[in-house]
Amino acid sequence: MTVELEQYEKRIIAFIDILGFREHINQTIMNPNHFKKIKDVLNFISELKQDNDQGTLSQKSIGREVTVF
Secondary structure, three states, X not given: OOOOXXXXXXXXXXXXXXXXXXXXXXXXXXXXXXXXXXXXXXXXXXXXXXXXXXXXXXXXXXXXXXXXX
């Protein structure tokens, strides 16, 4: 890996951790409503990313970006 930056970049980083995620997933096996809630949350996060990339909230042109991993 080669580092090509000439200086540090200003960044704001936020981590969102869904506490007990494994247990939430286990609950989806027996509870279809719980499955829908988990799916809705993950889709909401995905929509935020898409809006950042292409939508009305897009700020990529000024160097602001949402990353999901």
